[in-house]
Amino acid sequence: MARWLICCVLLALLTAHSSATAATTTAGPQNEGAVQLWRVQRSLEDPVMRSLLDDGLIDHWAHDQTSSIVLVQEEQAGRVRRALSAAGVEYAVEQEDLLSLVAEEQHYLNSKKQQQRSKREINRMDWNSYHTLEDIEGYIGWLNSSTNGVVQVLPVASTDEGRPVYVVRVNDRGTPGPKKRIWIEGGIHAREWISPAVTTFLLHQVATNPDWQRSILPYTEWYFVPVANPDGYEHTFRGGRARLWRKNRSINDNSLPDRCKGVDLNRNWDLKWGVGASKNPCSELYMGESPFSEPETDGLKYIMERVGPLDLFITFHSFGQSVLYPWGWTKDPPKNAKMLHRVGRRYLEAVQHVSKGKTDYTLGGSGALLGFASGATDDWAFGVLGAKYAYTIELRDTGHYGFLLPESQIGNTVREAAAGVQCMVTYMVNSGVCARRRRNVSNRNLG
Known part of the structure; x- marks a missing residue:
């Protein structure tokens, strides 16, 4: 009875918050420069x-x-x-004029999809369209109340604009441990809409797919961050220049609250803080006044430390189709680079298989492939928290659409990502489609 009441209260809070913020999802400012x-x-x-x-x-x-x-x-x-x-x-x-492409996307969202969303039940989530924060919060609230304790929703922070940051835990408490701890982060950069889509699809697989629950869940404990930057993500649905917003929405100068807002949350973690980042609040790479200066990163740090050492950490970004492992602040590889490469290779092989060879990813060290960047979640999880394997996965595409990846590519992207993560995890636990005793992926039931 107590659990049922808690679930109902949480679901009500999610619904109330979503209703309060839905009004901010409007068309972007007019007469913006190109x-x-x-x-x-x-x-x-x-x-x-x-x-x-x-x-x-x-x-x-x-x-x-x-x-x-x-x-x-x-x-x-x-x-x-x-x-x-x-x-x-x-x-x-x-x-x-890149904003003309943004306007086309926004017109489609406003003219067609609002009618579909108004008719969709709270537990109905699809991965053929981009979803607002309201949709995502409604879905995780439904999972929390309908999965008999397998899914738990944990609010870990409150943003500057008053939105909660949620961590979703998925664990079958009926199976004994020890279990591999897996952390999946999405949406830390606001404009990368495909990231929350992939993260929620993976959550859906782990929480509801019988194949995943049979071959993976008995050996694993999952933590999902569907949207690590809810203020920024909500802001991007205003359209116009807001669609291209990257940072959170914190105020950096109280005397000029509308100027140079936001911190790049993926430069705000405390490992080699400042390398490849900016001290200028107007920069898209602004690292903040200090490590963990932002409620989002500070709250996530706290819960990650409580969870303890992770076996696998993945943060999803776009774009570039690459699987990157530490370090971001140097081109020198970590001591276990061979193992990082080996597990990362499972992702590439699985994507190749489910895409029938049409989608290629690159694999390597972040600093060596993309240039220096520090204060990122994956480096901190690996170097401070002690995660055995840590990756940044840059999703579709390779630059043609970039951050404006069309909805027609969501389905294939989420299925490829799910197959890749499934292969990595089953390889690690040696159970399921990519177990080490079965090395050839060509005939496996991936995805």
């Missing part, structure tokens, strides 16, 4: 590019070893041109 995509013939590690990033004049979209694609807002374009020209750097405008 946002352009530029291709610059320098890597992000180049001093000129690093200076522009630190000053908040450009935002990263994609890059390789020799060139970068960056977002440039109309009012900053003159300063960026002068800086690049003074340094003799070649560049070209590849997309004149």
Whole structure:
């Protein structure tokens, strides 16, 4: 009876909070200046590019070893041109008005999907469309109240705008331990909508799929963070420039509350804090005033320390189709890099299998492949918390759509990710489709 009351109260709180915040999901501001995509013939590690990033004049979209694609807002374009020209750097405008693509996406959301969502029951979640925070919170509340204690929803923080950050625990208490502890994080960067989609799909598999419950759940204990940055995620559904927002929504200057908001939550963790990050609040890479300065990261740190050493940590991001392991702050590999590579390889093989060879991921150290970045969740989980395996997985695509991945690609992306994680975990516990005693993945029932 007590458990039933707790579940009902939590579900009511989730519903009330979602109703209160739903009104903020409106069309974006009108008459915004254009946002352009530029291709610059320098890597992000180049001093000129690093200076522009630190000053908040450009935002990263994609890059390789020799060139970068960056977002440039109309009012900053003159300063960026002068800086690049003074340094003799070649560049070209590849997309004149990125916000026109955002407007098309927002029109679709507003004109078609609101009717569908108003008719959908709270327990009905699909992975063919992007979902608001209201949808996601409603779904995890339903899981909490309908799975006989297998799913528990834990509020671990309250954001600056008053939204809760939830951790969802999935554990079959009827099976004895010890069990592998697995932590899955999504939505730490607001604009990466495919990340919460993948995280909730994985939660759905672990909590409701009989195959996963039979072959994986008896040996594992799962912790999901569906949306680590709820304020930022909610903000992106306003459309316009807000759709491209990355950070949380904290106020950095009380005298100017609307200027240069937010901290990059994936630069706010306390391991080599500051490398590859910015001290400028206007930068998309702003690391905050101190490690764990933000309620989101501080609350997640607290519960992760209570859970204890993890066997597997994964944070989902977009985009780039890569599986990255520590370290982000150096190109030198950790001591167990071979094992990190071996387990990460399981993800690549599974994705290759379920996509019939159409989707390729790269695998390697984060610093070596993407350039330096510190204060990230995966490095902290690995280096401080002692997670045996830790990964950042950059989902679809490789840059054509980038952060604006169309809904037509959600289904394949979540199924590929689920197959990849399933293969990693069953390899680790030596039970199920990728158990070590069965090495060939070509005929397995993945996904």
